[in-house]
Each structure stands twice: as C-alpha cells, then as structure tokens.
Amino acid sequence: MSKSMHGHRARKRFGQNFLNDDQVIHDIVSAIGPQPQQHLVEIGPGLAALTEPVAETSGHLHVIELDRDLADRLEQHPRLSKLLTVHRNDALKFDFQALAADLGGKLRVFGNLPYNISTPLIFHILQSLDVVDDMYFMLQKEVVDRMAAGPGSKAYGKLSIMVQQCAEVSLVLDVPPEAFTPAPKVDSAVVRLAPYAHPPFPVKDRAMLNRVCQTAFNQRRKTMRNNLKELLSAEQLEALQINPGARPETLAVADYVRIANWLSDNPPQEDE
Template identity: 70%
Template sequence: MSKVHQGHRARKRFGQNFLHDGGVIDSIVSAIHPQPGQALVEIGPGLAALTEPAADACGHLHVVELDRDLADRLESHPFLKDKLTVHRADALRFDFAALSKELGKPLRVFGNLPYNISTPLIFHLLQQLDVVEDMHFMLQKEVVDRMGAEPGSKAFGRLTVMIQQACEVTPVLDVPPGAFTPPPKVNSAVVRLRPLTTPRVEVKDRKLLNQVCLTGFNQRRKTIRNNFKELMTEADLESLGINPAARPETLSVDDFCRLANWLAERE
C-alpha cells in the first residue's frame, strides 16, 4: 500500500477509487515498462500506488493531479518529492503537446482513470497523438471492450471507430473490484493504446469523424440511410461502397473514415 494512503478519503466528485492490490500494481507497472530517460506522465496519481514503482524504475515522473490535497501530499512525500514534477491541473485541459515540446521527446502516458472522465480524456489525447508514444490506462472493462470491438457487435460504436482509426488496441489485464478502495461496482481492465505511425485510413478531419460517428450511432436501430439522410443521398452512400440499408454497428472503421473524408471534401 502506498505510503501516501493514510488519512485521505476518496472523493466522489473526482470519481476516486484507489488501487491497493500489490500483484495488480506489479503487473501494470511491468506492462508499462518505464525506463530511465523516457518522458512518463501519470494522470491522476492519487495515492501513488503506481507512481512509486514507476518513479523508481524511470527516475523521474511527471504527474497531473487535480485534487489539491493529493498534490500537496505528493510534493511533500519523503520518497517521491525529488522524483516528481507535479502539474496541478485538470487533465481534460492539460496541454500534453506543450509538455512534450518542453521535454524534447514523445510522452508515455498512463493512469488509473476516474470512470467519469475516461472517455472525454481519451478524446482530448486523440487530438494530441503526434506527441504520444503510447498510453496505458485502467478503465471500466466495458470501455476497454468497446475500444477493441469488432463490427457487428453491440460494443462497436463511436469510441471504437475513433480509437481504432488512430491506435493499436491491446487489452493487458482484467482487474476485479476488490483491488480498489473503495471497490467500484464494475469490473476494470488495463489497455495499451499505441498510436499507429500510419493510420489505417488517413482522416482529413478527426473532429468531423467524431461528428459522423455521433450521427451514425445516435439511433443505432435505424439504417445508415435514415441516420445520414440530412448529409448525403443513397446514391452517395452506394458510391462509397456502403449499403444504405445497413445498421451503423455493421459498418467498419474504414467505412466511417470514408464517410468523414467524403464530407470533408464537400465542406
């Protein structure tokens, strides 16, 4: 258990669940494999369960922490204070690109993410992928399943398309509720996201791809023809090799990218 643990109570508004299972901690740090000289950034270090072994392995760590009490504890921590740069910030607004430029190297980002910000935070990082070497996140298992989903499955949706267009997705391990204090009501999992050097389909505008996904998956029971009728005709869909009668989750990641690029060319 982290030496920072004593006396801090998890805060609901920050979605805090603190990791305490030594075996799980070792497995996660081993999967991240921090090395000296790398630019490692931990989001939401909390009670330093991952921070301590990661900082020991790489020598110096940048951490982004919103909770003032926890930031104070980290900055005065007897074993960690000289190994950390604490950024007192909201990770959803943090400028990862500026930090990468300052350090002169790509970032390796990791964290046990609060469930209430995990998806928006990943979307925030997708906008800055050119400065990211890889990411390791503890998330709700259901979110990890959505990231790696195949077309045709219930889990396939906007998150799947946005992640798989840009990243290689590797599930690392499943984590039971009992590994946390307090135990969450859901199962968790760790995922590795590695930005693709060449995306599977180049997208002219990732924000437009997001909009296309929102439109496509807004009403999953409807056909592509119905969902996109304000944007394109049946003939347009057929010209892109997309069946207008198909349901959105049966399309591939590449199909959604083609739709976004077609719209980008017409804007």
C-alpha cells in the same frame, strides 16, 4: 466511505478509487516497462500506487493531479518529491503538446482514470497523438470492451471507431473490484493504446469523423440512409460502396473513414 490506509478519504466528485493490490500494481508497472530518460506522464496519481514504482524505475515522472490534498502530499513526500514534477491541472484541459515540446520528445501516458471522465479524457488525448508514444489506462471493463469492439457487436460504436482509426488497442489485464479501495461496483481493465505512425485508414479531419460517428450511432436501430440523410444521400453512400440499408454497427472503421473523407472534400450544406 472507508478511509484508505494512507488516511486520504476518496472523493466521490473526483470518481476516486485507489488501487491497493500489490500483484495488480506489479503487473501494470511490468506492462508499462518504464525506462530512464523516457518522458512518463501519469494522470491522477492518487495515493501513488503506480507513481512510486514507475518514478523509482524511470528516475523522473510528470504527474497531473487536480485534487489539492493529493498534489500537496506528492510534493511533500519524503522520497518521491524529488522524482516528480507535479502539474496541478485538470487532465481534461492539460496541454500535452506543450509538455512534449518543453521536454523535447514524445510522451508515455498512463493512469487509473476516474470513471466519470474516462471517455472525454481519452478523446482529449487523441487530439495530441502526434506527441504520444503509447498509453496505458485503467478503465471500466465496459469502456475497454467498447474501445476494442469490432463491427457487428453491441459494444461497437463511436468510441471503437475513433480509437481504432488512430491507435492499436490491446487488453493488458482484467482487474477485479477488490483490487481497489473503495471497491467499485464494476470490473476494471487495463488497456494499451499505441498510436499508429501511419494509420491504416488515414482520416483528413478527425472532427468530421467524430461528427459522422455521432450522427450514425445516434439511433443505432435505424439505417445509415436515415441516420446520415442530413449529411449525404443514399446515392452518395452507394457511390462510396456503403449499403444505405445497413445498420451503423455493421460498418467497419474503414467505411466510416471513407464517408468522413468524402464529406471533408464535399462539405454538407448547412441550413441558413
């Protein structure tokens, strides 16, 4: 493992890859467009490639860092320390609601997310969308493709539906492996997620939508009738204007929301 220019060894267990390309850093910070008085939160600041320019532009930044060495560095940084509030936390368990309540306003969240926790972390933040203005995440390109995918494509699945139901997804830029130290084996991309104030397809219970998607996409090659038979019958699917013979990836976000909302009103009988 090569040491970075700052002498911190990237740790495999944290999935660390540090951004070191000045042009890419500039493009991401420009896309975020930090402003003074905004409540900016960075997940996993690492070696502060994004932290520094964002904190200097906005005047203050909250950072969530699990790696003790990196948290120490940030708190002792001669210039940055006074611009940062360092939260030594696991972002997967971090309470975004509580921070927004403390700050008295909505959060703008960004970060170069570790590959090994990116999807669970996004699901965690989706539970606090009412306190989030927007999000900018550097992720594996393949994860961004899944978020943005439409019905009928191989990439379309549970992640696409769960994200698109509640937020507008836009690709900000593609990032090549050589922009990082150590260079990952995959392409990366920056995505912007902007939560809807009024989702086009309001869902009654996100946990139910999650369950429907999980169950439907468990076996992608099977039909909706087969995959959802524990939850509702072919007749009930037809009544919801869903073709029971359709494959899961052919249904739109609105279709999944319709199924989930119906199940929220007519909960499936659990086996005793």
